[in-house]
Amino acid sequence: MRGAYGGPRVLLRRLREVMAEPVTAQERLDRIVVLIAANMVAEVCSVYVLRVDGDLELYATEGLNRAAVHLTTMRKGEGLVGLVADEAEPVNLSDAQSHPSFSYKPETGEEIYHSFMGVPILRAGNTLGVLVVQNKAHRSYSDEEIEALQTTAMVIAEMIASGELATPGGGVEPVGRRPTHAGGVALSEGIGLGHVVLHEPRVVVKNFIAEDANAELKRLDAALANLRASIDVLLDEGDVARAGEHRDVLEAFRMFANDRGWGKRLQEAVLTGLTAEAAVERVQSDTRARMQRQTDPYLRERLHDLDDLANRLLRELTSPGQGMAPAVTELPENAIVVARSMGPAALLDYDRSRLRGLVLEEGSGSSHVAIVARALGIAAVGQLENATGLVEAGDPIIVDGVSGEVHVRPTPDVERSYADKVRFRARRQEQYRALRGLPTRTRDGVDVSLLLNAGLLVDLPHIEETGADGVGLFRTELQFMVASSLPKTSAQEALYRSVLEAAGGKPVSFRTLDVGGDKILPYMRQEPEENPALGWRAIRLGLDRPALLRTQVRAMLRAASGRELRIMFPMVASVAEFDEARSVVERERARLETHGHRAPAQIRLGVMVEVPSLLFNLDEIARRVDFMSVGSNDLMQFLYAVDRGNARVANRFDTLDVAFLRALRQVAEVGRRHGTLVTLCGEMAARPLEAMTLVAIGYRSMSVSPAAVGPVKAALLDLDVGELRALVDPLLAAADGPTSLRAALGAYAAKRGLQVEP
Incomplete structure (x- = not known):
């Protein structure tokens, strides 16, 4: 490498000396560009910093007109400097002015320079600026010189990211520590204000320049x-x-x-x-x-x-020997965990008293980590691209689990706005708590049963807190998913007994193991499937692995000794599958009595209506079961052939589409005709506008997340069911009406002053 001081190692040694000097960040940057220019025999060395508005600002230069510092700007993508920033790749040219991206800035005096080399200033893959050297002569810079410049750019990146560089004259801030706003998908309602905790903490490199x-x-x-x-x-x-x-x-x-x-x-x-x-x-x-x-x-x-x-x-x-060991994270007060992805067991490992929110690069509203987040009552947002790259450990952050927005390093006005929102939500929750003891009865006297969706013991206190009528869906698979090995019968029995005792005599509907598809047990061998959502899962797995189903049913029967027991089977596609599952329960009950164990006082068996084929066997199945529970999440997924885990299509169809409401109404009508209880336990029921519509088409029982009980009850108490039915029925019957009723229903709710916002 050509250079007065012998190459990159000498340059880095000199840089270390400059970094140790007791000067301001701007003075240090000014000295760095002089040092680089001298080392590389370059007539120009300049640093451009990316600002929060997306422009690149000249922050320091040796060789160009220094009066242009903090005055010259260019858009990201404009000129050769903008090209480097946009592509995040070095640009090395012997004749810069002939390049189509060349942009002339007269105030800099750079028209006399021909050769150009620019490298991006990167940190964690994010572009913070551009470092440039130029010469009058036509020359190509060597690979070693490019390497030296890239290495130097690392040191400058830390200066920018640390927030040391001042913004002169109240100008636009550098991008390094800028407030960042990003949008994802809301997974769990609530607003979390706190500080970032990385689920897999990054090691912060502090010493860049080597001694040896x-x-x-x-x-x-x-x-x-x-x-x-x-x-x-x-x-x-x-x-x-x-x-x-x-x-x-x-x-x-x-x-x-x-x-x-x-x-x-x-x-x-x-x-x-x-x-x-x-x-x-x-x-x-x-x-x-x-x-x-x-x-x-x-x-x-x-x-x-x-x-x-x-x-x-x-x-x-x-820490030699600790590379593959789990990272240990000290949890601060008001922690917001940020991760690429996470399982439910990992989330439960965190101290719940300090946890305020969760941000994931992956995850959907129906994922089990989202279900656990809702059970813990923490705000959660998923599908936030490059979430782990946007934040640093300890960054202030706001997670909006209602809108799906995340604010990193928020400005004071954003913080104040969200603090007001938190206070407003707290007042609203107080209003909902005041409704706890009231029956859910509409203005025209229609009684509706509001139940809870649950899956963990931590969910059960919500029955008392919300005044819910019981548990409409207890997801038994969560116990299996958070365990490191298959739970023994005794462990399952202990959980189910605790749930029944915590319910205090209110009904609990246990759903048998619903795994497979996107719900993988780490200790169970899983064969690759082309389409796992339609594959070997739920009741199919249980019937093919009868020992697994028998063990679970046995634990439920023992736990419900002398009590009412409700068991429902997931993803039943035919009457024959229910008959086979029912026979397993009957055999286990007979076995229990043979061995002298006390049986449940009453056993009620039901099915999840979530496979469209069952819509054409509703009369047959209604005669056999004691109750039906509509799993609206899966039923909609299968009815519209939409993978709800695929962000491109998950929101393509509306839960208030006419076709879907017709299918749901059909289930409610068959249940009423046969005297069979029908409950809807999908996420749809947790939204007040949808809940009102469900009551209008015949549903009298809904199971929702604990946070949804208050908003849904408040909406239903103000509802006139007969009036809303008079609006909905003609729209569902119309051959040429709207495909979705959302607009009409929203207008009706607004006209009547009904609370339909969560």
Whole structure:
């Protein structure tokens, strides 16, 4: 490399000296550009910082007109500097002015310079600015010079991200610590104000410049060897030796950890003068910047694997032997957990008294972690792209579980606005609590039973808090999903008995194990399926694995000794499936009595109506069952052939579509004709406008999340069912009416002053 001081290592040593000087951040930046220009024999060195408004501002220069500092700006994508920022890739040109992206800024005096090299200033894959060198002569900069400039850009990135750089004259702030607003999908209602806790905490690199490159190489090689060995050990252990998701992740780790190209890039970064930790950060930041711009979902998925592996390597460097060990997170007050994805067991590991919210890059409203979040009463937002890259541990953050919005490092006015919202919600909750003791009876005297959806013991106190009439859906699979191995009969029995006791004599409907599809048990072998939502799951799995179903039914029967027991079977597609499941219950009851155990005082059996084929067997099934529960989430998914976990199509159809309401009304009518209780227990019933519509088409029992009981009850107490039915029935009968009733129903609610907002 051509340079007065001998190359990148000398440059980094000089940088370390500059960083240690007791000067302002702006003065330090001014000295850095002088140092780089001298080292690289460049006539110009400039730093452009990306601002919160998306423009790039000249923050420091050696060689250009210094009066242009803080005056010259360009849009991201404008000119060669904008091109570097937009592409997050270096640009190296011997004749910059002939490039189609060249943009001339007369105030800078750069028209005399021909060669140009610009590198992005990256942190965690996010572009914070651009570092540029220029010369009058036509020359191409060497790979070693590009490497040196990229390495230097890391140090500048930390200055920008730390918020040290002042904004002169009240100008627009740098992007590094900017307030960020992003939108996702609301998973659990509520508003959470707090500070970021990363579920997989990133190791923060503080020392970038190495004292001894050879010593750093040895540290890197040792950490890589330890990491590879620990992955091999985990893959050979029994709990992941089977095929499955955990093994697939570890196999991906092993593939990347042994990739020679990755190892070589890490070594090359160390040889430029970086510490081993800074080299890992540098290589991964470059990789993340490139892969974030890929549209291929497979490549983006691999980025998550690489991020995770890089962080584990950093842990190995800072704490040898701990690379593959679970990260330990100290939970502050008002914690908001941010993660790529998370299972329900992991969420339950956090101290609930300190947990205020959850933000996920993945996750849907029907995922089990979302269900647990609702049970814990914390705000949750999912499908927030690059959530873990937008935040730093400790950042102030607001999670709006109503709108699906997340505010990172919010401005004071946003904080005040949400503080007001929290106070308003608290007052509203007080109003709902005042309704707790009232029966849910509409203005024209129609009684409606409001029940709870539950799945954990933590849900049960909500019966008393909300005044609910019981539990309309107890998801038994959550116990299986949070356990490390298949729960024994005794453990299941203890849970079901505790639930019945906590219900205090109010009815509880236990749904038998509903796993398969997107609900995977880590200890159960799962065969790959082309379409798991339509595959081997729920009652199909139970009937094919009768020992599993028998064990669960046996635990329920024992737990309900002398009490009423309600059992319902999920995803029943035919009358024959119910008959077979019923025979399992009858055999287990006979077995119980044979062995001298006290049986339940009454056993009531039901089915989940969620497979469309059952809509054409409703009369037959209604004669056999004691009750029916409509699973509106799955029924809608199957009826419209829409994968509710797919963000592109999940919201394509409306729950208030005429076709769906006709199907739901048909179930209610058949239940009424046969004297069979019908409850709707999907998310649809938790929204006041939808709940009112359900009552209008014949539903008298609904099961909702604890947070929804108050809003739904308040809406129903003000409802005139006969009046609303007179509006709905003709619309459902019309051959040429609207496809969705949402607009008409919303207008009706607004005219009557009904509370339909959650």
